[in-house]
Amino acid sequence: MRSFLLGSALALSPALTAFAETPARPATAPAPSPAEIVAASPAADWTAIAPADLLVMDLAADAAGKPRRVVIQLLPPPFSQGWIGNIRTLAAAHWWDGTSINRAQDGYVVQWGDPDGEDKARAKPLPPGMRVVPQSEYEAQPDPKSMERIFARLTDQQIEINLQQVHDAREPTPVIGGGDNYALATWFIDGWPVASKLETIWPTHCYGTVGVGRDMPPDTGSGAELYAVIGHAPRQLDRNIAVIGRVIEGMEHLSTLPRGTGDIGFYRTAAERTPIRAIRIGADVPGLPTYEYLSTTSASFARYADARANRRDPFYIRPAGGVDICNVPVPVRRRQP
Amino acid sequence: MRSFLLGSALALSPALTAFAETPARPATAPAPSPAEIVAASPAADWTAIAPADLLVMDLAADAAGKPRRVVIQLLPPPFSQGWIGNIRTLAAAHWWDGTSINRAQDGYVVQWGDPDGEDKARAKPLPPGMRVVPQSEYEAQPDPKSMERIFARLTDQQIEINLQQVHDAREPTPVIGGGDNYALATWFIDGWPVASKLETIWPTHCYGTVGVGRDMPPDTGSGAELYAVIGHAPRQLDRNIAVIGRVIEGMEHLSTLPRGTGDIGFYRTAAERTPIRAIRIGADVPGLPTYEYLSTTSASFARYADARANRRDPFYIRPAGGVDICNVPVPVRRRQP
Incomplete structure (x- = not known):
């Protein structure tokens, strides 16, 4: 079971790429808050x-x-x-x-x-x-193949980062996808927060x-x-x-x-x-x-989750560098007219 | 800074020893719930x-x-x-x-x-x-010496376990003292939940x-x-x-x-x-x-925190094997007459 934990970050989905990158911003444009990211998300990123x-x-x-x-x-x-x-x-x-x-x-x-x-x-x-x-x-x-796909897509890079971080004794999990005090990995499936160990x-x-x-x-x-x-x-x-x-x-x-x-x-x-x-x-x-x-596979959600983990909007002076799965509530709203 | 992270578990305080051990119980005595542990704690374990x-x-x-x-x-x-x-x-x-x-x-x-x-x-x-x-x-x-003492007492064994666990890809943090999604370590000082990175x-x-x-x-x-x-x-x-x-x-x-x-x-x-x-x-x-x-240095608190992380009382079928710092609320009450 171990191989996929150290798989290639090249398999990252576009959503996770958005997690991993901090877009450069001109000094004059403040970073958006999670709520602002949600408000600006295109209609196509929402699932009825x-x-x-x-x-x-x-x-x-x-x-x-x-x-x-x-x-x-x-x-x-x-x-x-x-x-x-x-x-x-x-x-x-x-x-x-x-x-x-x-x-x-x-x-x-x-x-x-x-x-x-x-x-x-x-x-x-x-x-x-x-x-x-x-x-x-x-x-x-779930069948092992789909489980492996999920891990490969959402946690490969994360677990590598975790390993490195524990060795360096520097920083905790920077974004969701990694483990927490209750599980080896936490992420979202079809709009829902989930946790797992390897087999379940x-x-x-x-x-x-x-x-x-x-x-x-x-x-x-x-x-x-x-x-x-x-x-x-x-x-x-x-x-x-x-x-x-x-x-x-x-x-x-x-x-x-x-x-x-x-x-x-x-x-x-x-x-x-x-x-x-x-x-x-x-x-x-x-x-x-x-x-x-x-949609928890959308680029907007990836930006939203990243912003929940790293508040860069003007009220904050120190992004946490991590977040727990329950502190990333999935945005739900009445369908916009 | 790294040496104390791999220090000896022999330095564990009595409180942490209680964390680490699961007392053997006769099959007829159900394990107490966190509330039962608190109710049974001696008056000397409470701080006015x-x-x-x-x-x-x-x-x-x-x-x-x-x-x-x-x-x-x-x-x-x-x-x-x-x-x-x-x-x-x-x-x-x-x-x-x-x-x-x-x-x-x-x-x-x-x-x-x-x-x-x-x-x-x-x-x-x-x-x-x-x-x-x-x-x-x-x-x-805090001055580095006291910080090192705190780490030595409360997280040495934990960080060793974490390292091993990430390598084995098996289990998350089993008890408080280890890190979470926001910090390298979390524990209690003078009755209060705290988090830290190495210097703060x-x-x-x-x-x-x-x-x-x-x-x-x-x-x-x-x-x-x-x-x-x-x-x-x-x-x-x-x-x-x-x-x-x-x-x-x-x-x-x-x-x-x-x-x-x-x-x-x-x-x-x-x-x-x-x-x-x-x-x-x-x-x-x-x-x-x-x-x-x-008192968060009392044996009762250690048992309470362990029970919050590992519910063995009869309602539970699967202890979580871990807990986050905010899910271990410090018991406070009116002084018993």
Whole structure:
């Protein structure tokens, strides 16, 4: 397995070439911020998200009567498709309608589903057709050829740099693609942050990540109980619990919820829970806008990620020279008219 | 500079020995969670925080009339003492009383101070005795001998492991002490998360970190404008802006504030701002409880950090084998009676 780690940097994609080069700039033009790079990116660098890959949660209106909608993008194959199939079944059955947000633990997660789910006598029955998903689906095992291609394209040069840097004891990982405290390599696949060791890839828990609540192992959860991360990336959950998507709009409706005062942030009373009016697949929601993400293989994304790792815009005096995967949130927006 | 990187692991402190060893456990006793390790730690492993090192912010009561108090612990020397001196001056002058929280940007920061601070004609005058603090104080330059001791104690073995691991292309950093995407080494000093390259140490931006808002460089901010991190660690701010402390109680009063809808989360109207009733140094607040933190040189902390990096408690099926510095929040509590 080792050969590709020391492969040629000549195989670099155009995107990674953009990572590697710092364009010379006239002294009068300040370097753009990550947000400015995103704003200036051409329409062709954005990829539309199919409405069938969105999960739309409508909470009860807030105290001022304003609607609260949370839009979640579901992970694409090869990740977590067993749970995502269950989530499609649950949404089609309108199973979540009338359930609630039951937990808000500061700096960690907000969690929703059946508030009586842990009480077998009172739990809401699940719809027919639900799968029991094995723990092995916490990770993906792509065929070795595609894995080698991915490594070759995105991490060859990086790992060489890392080796050199550790020997020189000078600088940490300068751009994404290298390892972090949790994985040998981190990068993006089809718009999603992922981490890997040599034989396996998994989606990472970052701010806004949505996952599947579960009981003690070997339970893996059905998908009926979901949570969203509202604090620093809890990467210890990676490969221990299923990631199924991320919040792409309306995150503030979750992150600002009053924190629960019960154990691990559960609400003590029913009155504290926020009712869920409906959860639907996006294709079943009339009038939903089209969402799009900045393609993670585009030159714009490469410049954006590089700028997240090396802030050269005027506010900064010292670029960090590196960044962790969860500090490079993939830009998502409503499709521009 | 290289010799100490390959020094002997025999110099390991008792705390790091605890890191390195996985105690054998009878099959019937489940491994404790980080919270259980903290709960079981002896009183002697906790260090009291002097009231003079606390900053107490009382916000206006919430909609239900409940008081909202945020308690912030100030950084000890050698970090950021120029700004912290200014903050003491501002608190003694009651300068913040009647100011407000002016910004809440989801996943990033909440910021407070004079809402008219950017308008020179209307800005509230600062009290006498404020220092202009140089950018050099974003970092600390300890004397080389103490630096070498710190490295020798906390990272020798780690860097050896890293070197071996990169060569073997097997595993990432297994415990704190090693580098991350932003620094050559990360660890704790006197209860605080820090990062370093060889010649310098700086405090890290984590969830709950409090820092000093500023204008464009070379401005470094006075300390009158403060922010708290409410999302994933924005480590790109390290060494670009002054860290002065962390929220140790009442974080939820900041993290749940409605997000501002103006540019970068500023509130558009005065009515949206949360009034600040008073900010005082803890020594000037009658009846304040004593707070204490789990000493970061204690055996309990070593076990806690190891457990954060390697979750072996029953909920987990796969310990991560590593952790980033901001995912090891230092336990702080009210002193136990």
